[in-house]
Amino acid sequence: VGPRIRGFKVGVHASFADGLSIHDGAFERNYAQRLRSTPEAEDGADWLFPHDNDENQWLAQHGAAIYVEDSDGVDLARNRVRAGQNGILLDRVLRARVHDNDASFLSGWGLALWRTSESLITRNAFDFCVRGYSHGVYNRGQDSAGILMFEQCCRNVLAENSSTHGGDGFFGFGGKEALGEKAGPDGFDHRRKGCNDNLFVGNDFSYAAAHGLELTFSFGNTVRENRFVENAICGIWGGYSQEFHVAENEFARNGESGYGAERGGINVEHARRVRVEQNTFDGDACGVRLWWDADEGLAKLPWARANDVACAANQILRNVFTATPIGIQLQHCTGVLDLGNRFHDVPIERDAEDGLELETAPPPVAPTEIELLGARRPVGARAALAGREHIVMTEWGPYDWQAPLLQRVGERDGAHVWRFLGAAELRDVRASGPVALERAASGAPPVEILVRPSSERPGVLEYELVATSAAGETRARAILERxxxxxxxxxxxxxxxxxxxxxxxxxxxxxxxxxxxxxxxxxxxxxxxxxxxxxxxxxxxxxxxxxxxxxxxxxxxxxxxxxxxxxxxxxxxxxxxxxxxxxxxxxxxxxxxxxxxxxxxxxxxxxxxxxxxxx
CATH class of the missing domain: 2.60.120.380 (Jelly Rolls)
Known part of the structure; x- marks a missing residue:
């Protein structure tokens, strides 16, 4: 109870620790990779690669505040993680109970699961777990996520978590062993393998650099009563998902920075037995898009040969589409049941080259009763930071909107434009070097500061800014060219x-x-x-x-x-x-x-x- 850990690659590493409890810990300024991406351009060296961990690659390469492996029945509650790369990492854990934690403002993953099943994850905050983003310039995410789930994690319940402003809000992948990209044990059967039968209910997966929820090559997952607002590419990306149930969710204004036809509310490539019902779509770039395309590389994998990957037997039922350019878009799909959907201010209600079947729809699926652990209510707690414009990256990760920060935001009429950010008011700012300052009066952040050359002579002008507030001092160096x-x-x-x-x-x-x-x-x-x-x-x-x-x-x-x-x-x-x-x-x-x-x-x-x- 109550560990205080700072300055380590891994804060707590526990193996074969059945029944372990870690409560009320504080993990701050532990390992983080220095990021090379800048406001102007992404650097590919910053990409994370979570696809392998059977030999503890996550532990060795990425670090963690808490890393638990090969354990049953662990209980992790009320831990706080800040100013690092990763929060809680679970490797081959069964029946974990993860609740009331806040692992936010990290440059990797708030919570990551590897071969972890039957766990209850409720009322946690995994916000601002992100890299690879510059607002209005690029939105890559670089495989960061509030919650990550890789390699056959099954029958988990994720409820009432806040996972906003991530690379993805949730990033799930069935796994390389599941697909046959790496060898499994003798006699491994690829039929219905993936991250299966998980339940997502009441979570907030909004404002992601890429996807609100990405879950691929998996079966039987249910996404119900969640919030997907203003995710850059789309609300849900479900490539090769089967038996996928998406119901009673809120989708709004997703897809502003989509990649080609991948944009909007729900996108499922090679969708099979996907049921989309009673959701609302408001202002998304597209409401629901299901399609099949030729993918020769994946078609050769054992997973694709063992599981029918045709886009077929899908249902789109009783949804409401408002102010979306396209409501429903289908390509190379067969047997799609479309019934009871309503459209308001939608120029193209249905774009379906293969036609739709209009039949009597089955009744709605009843909600699943779940246990909720935790006293906190993280969903909506950071409403003041709504919007992707609040993702501000530094070379060590996302800004936490507390400490004082000088952020350079562009140029205007030959001057550098800076913003002073923080929780406390700006008291003073000064510059050293051949420059002159223009700024608003001291006051509540954000405060705009302009730095101009002190003469009209062309050249290379090096300068330093120093800003002070009640929370402390922050410095920034820059070069002003003319x-x-x-x-x-x-x-x-x-x-x-x-x-x-x-x-x-x-x-x-x-x-x-x-x-x-x-x-x-x-x-x-x-x-x-x-x-x-x-x-x-x-x-x-x-x-x-x-x-x-x-x-x-x-x-x-x-x-x-x-x-x-x-x-x-x-x-x-x-x-x-x-x-x-x-x-x-x-x-x-x-x-x-x-x-x-x-x-x-x-x-x-x-x-x-x-x-x-x-x-």
Whole structure:
């Protein structure tokens, strides 16, 4: 009872500990990976890989506040976890009782289950367990989640938990052994294997960077009376789910940042015997989408051969759709029962190429009686932080909205724009370096602060901000460039990887604009006036530098080439995800230096930033 643990890779590690109780613990500032993703671009090195743990990979690679393995009947209650990567990890545990815990504001998983079954998980807070997010720029999640469930976790009950603002609210996967991607024991039968027969009731899975609830390659799960609001991609993603019952849930405004046709309320690929009933959909990008597609790789796996993966025998019953562009969308599905659904302000009620069956529907499924442990009521307790805009990432994880923080949020008229955040009022802010400050009067956060060059002379200006409040002091360093970049954007039809000269010639008539800094977070949109794909960027600047060593910090997606005084200092002329790179050069005496940048975008996400700084 009451452990206080700080500064360890794993706070408590218990093995073969039947009947263990850990109550009223405080776990703070234990292990966390330093994140490389920035507000401008994701870094692929930050992705988590939870798919293997039979050899304690989670323990070795990711750490935890509490790690319990090979145990029965453990009871974990009223523990608080902050400022780390992971909260509670259960590996091959039976009949656990997890209640009244708060493992929030973490950069990995609040609760993670591996081969853990028949457990009762109620009235916990697993909020803001997230990485891989920059509001309005990218929404990846990078396999972080409030609750994670991998590899044949069955017959668990998850009730009245708050799991908001995660990478996913809940992330479940049947498992590599279940699918046959790795060998099981002799005679292993892949029929009906997965994370099966779990019950989700009364939880809040809202404001996720990706999905409110993702549960794939599994059978017999019930999702009832939960809340799915403003998840970036969709409320529920249920690829290859079977015997899946989704009833009486609230879906609202999901899918703002979907990926192609994957968006909206409920998306189930290869749905079979899925029953969607008595849910409400309000303002989602699409209400319900069920489909089949050819997936030769998965079709060859033992799981797919053992379980019929046709999209068939599904039911969509007595739901209410309001202000969704498409209510029901079906592709390559057969035998879909559609009855009693109501539509209000829905331009396309049904988009179903194979038609629907309208028959007498079976009666609603009666709710399951469950035991609820815990005295706390976490659902709705953080209503003041509603919305994904409150996911603010630092290099060590999500901001907790308590400690003072200086957050750089962009640029305006050549100035850096900062926000002071925290629970206490801003008392004072000062800057060191060749800059001037403009700010609102001291007061309740957020407080906007502008940092401008103190002169009009182009160059590299390094400065530090120091802000103080009753909660303490926070510092931030930054570089304010004034390089007068001449930037041209253009559409191209000639592939720059095959004909650079022809590609470059297509920029001949492109208009130019002048930017003080080259920080082009195109995202999924592209430059103004151009399509989001197949465009190029040419930029050049001339700046007088003092003698010394300099570095160009470069982020690109896709191809990029950078020259200093005509010499190539960095080149990655390929189709690639966002990459960070550095290019060093030396200036022997004070003189003008010419910088040139070429960039092309093929498709998808795009970013180009080049920042000059002293090394």
């Amino acid at each position: 390089l007068d970049w001449r930037v041209r954007n253009f559409a191209w039809t000639i592939d720059p990887r095959q004909d650079e000269t022809g590609w470059r010639a297509q920029a001949a008539d492109a208009p130019s604009r002048t930017l003080a800094r080259l920080r082009l977070a195109y995202g999924m949109q592209g430059p103004a006036g151009l399509a989001p794909d197949r465009f190029g960027t040419l930029a050049d600047a001339r700046v007088e530098l003092e003698p010394g060593d300099y570095e160009l910090a470069i982020t690109s997606d896709d191809g990029v080439r950078v020259r200093v005084d005509g010499a190539v200092v960095h080149e990655d002329w390929t189709w690639h995800a966002p990459k960070n790179a550095q290019a060093a050069f030396r200036v022997e005496k004070k003189r003008p230096v010419r910088l040139e940048v070429e960039h092309f975008e093929l498709d998808g996400y795009a970013v180009l930033t080049v920042e000059l700084r002293r090394k």
